[in-house]
Amino acid sequence: MSRLLEVADVSKAFGGNQVLTSVSFTLEKGEILGLLGPNGSGKSTLLNTISGFTRPDGGSITFDGRSIASQPSHRIIQAGIARTFQLPVMPEKMSVMEVVMTAGTRQHGLFNGLLGLASGRKAEQEDRARARELLDILLLTKVKDLPAAALSGGQKKLLGIACALMGKPTLLMLDEPMAGVHPKLRQELVETLVNLSHQGISLLVIEHDMHFINTLCQRCIVLDRGQIVASCRPDELAQNQQVLEAYLGH
Ligand code: ADP
Numbered sequence: 659m660s661r662l663l664e665v666a667d668v669s670k671a672f673g674g675n676q677v678l679t680s681v682s683f684t685l686e687k688g689e690i691l692g693l694l695g696p697n698g699s700g701k702s703t704l705l706n707t708i709s710g711f712t713r714p715d716g717g718s719i720t721f722d723g724r725s726i727a728s729q730p731s732h733r734i735i736q737a738g739i740a741r742t743f744q745l746p747v748m749p750e751k752m753s754v755m756e757v758v759m760t761a762g763t764r765q766h767g768l769f770n771g772l773l774g775l776a777s778g779r780k781a782e783q784e785d786r787a788r789a790r791e792l793l794d795i796l797l798l799t800k801v802k803d804l805p806a807a808a809l810s811g812g813q814k815k816l817l818g819i820a821c822a823l824m825g826k827p828t829l830l831m832l833d834e835p836m837a838g839v840h841p842k843l844r845q846e847l848v849e850t851l852v853n854l855s856h857q858g859i860s861l862l863v864i865e866h867d868m869h870f871i872n873t874l875c876q877r878c879i880v881l882d883r884g885q886i887v888a889s890c891r892p893d894e895l896a897q898n899q900q901v902l903e904a905y906l907g908h
């Protein structure tokens with residue numbers, strides 16, 4: 659395996675609140691890495707710093723051999739990192755299909771599309787085909803013409819994943835993908851993510867659902883009050899003293 663992402667000594671404070679303290683970890687190409695930790699331990703903030711939504715105070719982030727810590731989020735998306743949000747926010751009046759298409763347009767060639775250039779039309783056709791395929795994979799085909807507002811919380815999460823995949827990322831970061839997803843859909847979501855991984859997409863997944871973590875992840879890192887306290891296989895978590903302390907209090 660070779661290294662895809664290297665986070666080294668990343669720190670972040672909001673006012674006097676030190677949320678991340680010298681966080682370091684690596685993610686190998688093809689890996690499915692779990693990111694665990696109690697509420698408020700800094701998991702979403704860590705995803706925000708990697709994806710360029712929050713600027714770290716210090717430290718370095720290297721993706722595919724390039725430094726991305728000072729890059730704006732659209733550049734990081736172009737470099738191949740996509741993410742979903744813990745609480746997805748959708749343009750609710752658009753149809754599900756339109757939301758996915760808009761995600762594609764944002765990522766390559768809005769101006770080509772607007773100018774009606776041949777390349778723009780071709781890109782739009784390709785986007786539409788890819789959007790259909792993704793809606794199918796994410797079990798959203800039957801709701802593709804409904805307004806995004808009509809979706810359940812879980813379906814909005816699946817739509818967030820479809821949008822993230824429109825840019826053909828090599829690293830997909832998911833913030834609590836299972837929360838709110840109907841139990842019947844969960845196994846299918848796990849299978850979908852395994853398939854993505856087989857297609858060469860690496861995954862960094864924040865999740866509390868231990869069945870999900872055990873089934874999907876090869877390795878986990880655990881945050882406790884902004885510090886990485888463990889890096890181990892999922893089956894080793896229950897015996898890890900630092901992990902128990904993180905969850906049971908100090
Ligand atoms: P987790 O995802 O592990 O539950 P978060 O990263 O969401 O944790 O939050 C960690 C801490 O950072 C919390 O104390 C939260 O209030 C704080 N925090 C997160 N984002 C911001 C922000 N934009 N401004 C101020 N404080 C923030």
Ligand code: MG
Pocket residue numbers: 701702703744
């Ligand atoms: Mg969070």
